[in-house]
Amino acid sequence: MTCHPTRNPFTHSETAAVGVAVEGLSKSFGHFEVLKNVTFSVKPGEIFVLMGPSGSGKSVLLKHIVGLERPTAGRVTVDGRDAAAESTREQVRMALVFQSGALFNSLSVYDNLALYPREHRIANEAAIREKVMRALQILSLEGTANKAPSELSGGMKKRVAIARGLVMEPQLMLYDEPTSELDPVMSATIAEIIATLKEEYHVTSIVVSHDRELALGIADRVGILMGGELVSLGTPAELRTPRDPRVAEFLNPKIDLKHPRFKKLET
Amino acid sequence: MNQLTAILEGIGSTVQLLFRAAFYTPTLWRQRARFIEQCYLIGYTTLPIVAILSFFIGSVLALQAGYSMSNFGAKQFIGSLVGLSMARELGPVMAAILLAGRVGSAIAAELASMKVYQEIDALETMNIPPARMLVLPRLAAVLVMMPVLAIIADLVGWFGGALISKYTQSIAIEPEAYFSVLRRFMEFKDVLNGLIKAEVFGFVIVLVSCNIGLNTRGGPREIGAAVTKAVVTSLILILVLDYFVTKALMHLQS
Amino acid sequence: MNNAQQTARVGLFFLLGLALIWVTFETLSDGKVFKDRGYTLIAGFESLKELKQGDEVRMAGVKIGSVEETHLSPSGRRAEAVLRIDPKVTIRENAVASIVMAGLIGTNYIGIELGTADAAALKDGAEIQTKVTPDINAIMSELGNLGKKLEGALNSITGAVSGDGKTPGLFQKLDKVVTDNSDKITATMTNLQDVTAKLNQGEGTLGRLINDPKMHDELVASVHEIKRVASDARTFVANAQAIIDQVKTGQGALGALVFDEKTATDLKSSVANLRAVSDKLAKGEGTLGKLLHDDSILRDAQAVLKKANTAIDGLGDSGPITALGVVANSLF
Numbered sequence: 001m002t003c004h005p006t007r008n009p010f011t012h013s014e015t016a017a018v019g020v021a022v023e024g025l026s027k028s029f030g031h032f033e034v035l036k037n038v039t040f041s042v043k044p045g046e047i048f049v050l051m052g053p054s055g056s057g058k059s060v061l062l063k064h065i066v067g068l069e070r071p072t073a074g075r076v077t078v079d080g081r082d083a084a085a086e087s088t089r090e091q092v093r094m095a096l097v098f099q100s101g102a103l104f105n106s107l108s109v110y111d112n113l114a115l116y117p118r119e120h121r122i123a124n125e126a127a128i129r130e131k132v133m134r135a136l137q138i139l140s141l142e143g144t145a146n147k148a149p150s151e152l153s154g155g156m157k158k159r160v161a162i163a164r165g166l167v168m169e170p171q172l173m174l175y176d177e178p179t180s181e182l183d184p185v186m187s188a189t190i191a192e193i194i195a196t197l198k199e200e201y202h203v204t205s206i207v208v209s210h211d212r213e214l215a216l217g218i219a220d221r222v223g224i225l226m227g228g229e230l231v232s233l234g235t236p237a238e239l240r241t242p243r244d245p246r247v248a249e250f251l252n253p254k255i256d257l258k259h260p261r262f263k264k265l266e267t
Numbered sequence: 268m269n270q271l272t273a274i275l276e277g278i279g280s281t282v283q284l285l286f287r288a289a290f291y292t293p294t295l296w297r298q299r300a301r302f303i304e305q306c307y308l309i310g311y312t313t314l315p316i317v318a319i320l321s322f323f324i325g326s327v328l329a330l331q332a333g334y335s336m337s338n339f340g341a342k343q344f345i346g347s348l349v350g351l352s353m354a355r356e357l358g359p360v361m362a363a364i365l366l367a368g369r370v371g372s373a374i375a376a377e378l379a380s381m382k383v384y385q386e387i388d389a390l391e392t393m394n395i396p397p398a399r400m401l402v403l404p405r406l407a408a409v410l411v412m413m414p415v416l417a418i419i420a421d422l423v424g425w426f427g428g429a430l431i432s433k434y435t436q437s438i439a440i441e442p443e444a445y446f447s448v449l450r451r452f453m454e455f456k457d458v459l460n461g462l463i464k465a466e467v468f469g470f471v472i473v474l475v476s477c478n479i480g481l482n483t484r485g486g487p488r489e490i491g492a493a494v495t496k497a498v499v500t501s502l503i504l505i506l507v508l509d510y511f512v513t514k515a516l517m518h519l520q521s
Numbered sequence: 522m523n524n525a526q527q528t529a530r531v532g533l534f535f536l537l538g539l540a541l542i543w544v545t546f547e548t549l550s551d552g553k554v555f556k557d558r559g560y561t562l563i564a565g566f567e568s569l570k571e572l573k574q575g576d577e578v579r580m581a582g583v584k585i586g587s588v589e590e591t592h593l594s595p596s597g598r599r600a601e602a603v604l605r606i607d608p609k610v611t612i613r614e615n616a617v618a619s620i621v622m623a624g625l626i627g628t629n630y631i632g633i634e635l636g637t638a639d640a641a642a643l644k645d646g647a648e649i650q651t652k653v654t655p656d657i658n659a660i661m662s663e664l665g666n667l668g669k670k671l672e673g674a675l676n677s678i679t680g681a682v683s684g685d686g687k688t689p690g691l692f693q694k695l696d697k698v699v700t701d702n703s704d705k706i707t708a709t710m711t712n713l714q715d716v717t718a719k720l721n722q723g724e725g726t727l728g729r730l731i732n733d734p735k736m737h738d739e740l741v742a743s744v745h746e747i748k749r750v751a752s753d754a755r756t757f758v759a760n761a762q763a764i765i766d767q768v769k770t771g772q773g774a775l776g777a778l779v780f781d782e783k784t785a786t787d788l789k790s791s792v793a794n795l796r797a798v799s800d801k802l803a804k805g806e807g808t809l810g811k812l813l814h815d816d817s818i819l820r821d822a823q824a825v826l827k828k829a830n831t832a833i834d835g836l837g838d839s840g841p842i843t844a845l846g847v848v849a850n851s852l853f
Contacts, residue, residue: 066392067391068388068391068392089391089392093394095392095393096388096389098388100384100385102388102389103386103389104386105380105381105384105386106377115395116393119400121297168393
């Protein structure tokens with residue numbers, strides 16, 4: 001893990017890292033059960049990678065942690081506070097990097113990044129500018145400051161979203177597929193940033209990703225969600241020798257041209 | 268039953284949104300740049316269409332009044348008829364309908380797309396309440412701009428009526444006579460009445476459009492549905508509220 | 522577009538709106554919303570009739586306020602209008618308010634008379650004197666009553682003047698008197714002429730007449746009587762004429778009703794007869810001396826005069842004239 005001091009996005013960080021606990025979480029949309037009794041906890045300063053096939057409920061789980069969804073049963077706490085309560089967001093600084101970026105289309109890239117410090121009056125305009133430019137620099141986005149989000153490519157949008165998260169100086173950072181749509185070098189950079197945040201500032205990170213390299217490279221622990229259930233939870237080392245055959249297949253899918261999976265599904 | 272609960276939910280969430288936005292009123296000064304921007308969008312850019320429509324509404328009122336009133340020799344009262352109907356009813360209602368079509372739809376589209384593309388979620392995770400950043404400046408802007416739009420609608424309508432009264436062969440009433448009758452049978456409270464109505468309409472249109480936009484669920488297709496819903500709901504509310512506000516104002520003034 | 526430009530446009534737009542509202546306000550309400558709203562007076566009426574809230578209050582035709590409220594008085598015995606009066610206008614204590622109708626379709630206003638300058642000014646909340654003016658409904662019903670009365674009056678006039686079959690009317694009676702006696706009068710006149718002629722011829726009998734003083738006195742008395750009767754008749758005719766003239770010129774409808782052509786002609790001829798008689802009588806005075814040689818003629822003349830006397834007395838007593846007088850009094 002390389003850690004270059006100039007890439008340090010934070011000028012200060014007094015607050016301690018926070019832990020997350022998910023206890024017996026279930027969530028249904030109508031009759032469709034997305035999450036079934038999921039229980040795990042993330043220690044302060046840990047990097048927790050959540051893996052799983054598409055549609056297994058990973059993003060919904062993230063939304064519960066950040067308080068955008070309310071659990072049907074069970075509960076989620078952040079730093080001991082109920083994640084669904086609005087006051088939690090005021091007490092704990094959380095940043096969620098959406099899969100799509102969720103940039104404000106009406107604002108320029110610079111204003112997207114500057115929105116949080118401006119709204120919360122964290123610093124004066126000069127300090128904000130310095131902070132924003134540094135975050136852009138980290139993600140090699142200097143040239144995009146005055147562009148509109150619609151002018152950016154998918155990968156650039158994702159990086160801007162991460163930069164926006166960095167500017168918030170969060171205690172808890174959540175990433176929804178941070179490395180999808182990115183080239184391998186940029187994916188590695190993202191992984192480095194996540195690791196740096198942990199090592200230097202004990203930022204707790206929860207990463208939803210399909211990226212096996214990232215998971216095995218920087219994660220302290222990895223959880224695997226399948227069909228709304230947490231089927232595996234352990235360190236990357238444990239994951240290299242999975243006991244569950246579903247997990248084994250998910251982590252090391254063999255491309256078998258003689259017996260394609262879609263044909264198996266049909267029979 | 269589902270329809271009914273949906274309507275009740277809509278009313279409930281609208282009222283909630285109103286209280287949330289009202290709660291953040293003290294932050295308005297900090298958001299003055301956004302407020303000015305919304306004033307520009309709601310007021311300034313809506314003016315031309317309001318003026319054009321009001322002109323023709325006033326004209327057609329004069330024309331119809333001339334046609335029907337000359338049957339019993341009362342066409343010299345066209346000025347008061349056009350003046351009163353524009354000020355008390357058509358000025359505010361027309362301005363509100365245009366606001367619903369132009370501003371309500373734009374608000375619903377913008378907020379619905381922000382919702383669909385998770386910008387609203389992003390705001391919430393950033394602890395920036397949408398009611399504060401998105402709704403409050405719009406509500407404040409419409410409150411400031413709506414009376415301006417309504418008075419322009421009134422005056423343009425009056426002048427449209429005067430012009431038509433003068434240049435239509437079968438009516439041929441001089442503007443002096445038109446305006447003297449208008450003045451004789453009107454008081455400022457008639458105009459004030461209309462301005463209050465316009466204020467209520469504008470406020471409700473923006474609030475409802477914001478709420479519908481913010482409560483959009485699903486994919487991009489829902490953005491279009493939200494716009495339709497916002498405009499239809501606004502139009503219904505304008506006409507329903509028109510009755511009740513008119514009644515309430517009459518009651519208050521009597 | 523930069524931000525400053527946008528802000529400027531919004532500012533300009535808003536100011537324009539404010540200016541327009543202000544102009545409209547000034548034009549329509551003479552700026553009264555923010556100014557002193559004036560003081561109130563209370564006007565009590567038996568009925569407010571068509572008076573509504575918001576109707577004008579005018580003094581000598583100038584608008585000085587409006588009716589702010591209408592309600593029944595606490596005692597419930599009358600209606601009260603609360604008048605909001607322009608603060609610049611002073612209303613004197615002896616000014617009187619009344620409800621005035623400005624049009625037939627129910628636009629009323631309160632009219633206040635000026636009062637006199639020496640009276641004290643009414644203060645806020647004071648009560649103003651009122652008077653009742655007939656409203657259109659009252660006038661209409663009065664007119665209806667008047668019509669009925671007129672009809673009755675005209676009927677009795679017609680009855681009195683032209684009779685109703687059973688009792689003869691004034692003109693019939695007059696007519697009758699004159700026609701009944703005209704033969705006799707004419708005969709008398711002829712006789713008188715004969716007498717005069719005889720007198721002219723036979724002077725010898727005059728001495729006999731003169732030697733009889735009793736006869737002379739009687740003659741003189743008779744002549745006086747004749748004179749008196751003649752002048753009475755003249756006065757009556759003049760009176761009748763005056764009444765008829767009044768009827769004729771006073772009211773067209775009444776004149777037409779009363780004055781039908783036939784009666785008029787009758788009346789005229791009667792009057793002419795009467796006049797002829799009296800004229801002849803008056804003229805006869807000079808020839809009287811010659812009359813006196815013949816007893817029988819004298820007796821005849823006396824008898825005739827007596828008859829005329831009775832006839833004229835009867836005329837004086839006859840009811841219809843009194844009736845006419847009453848009618849005439851009630852009418853004019």
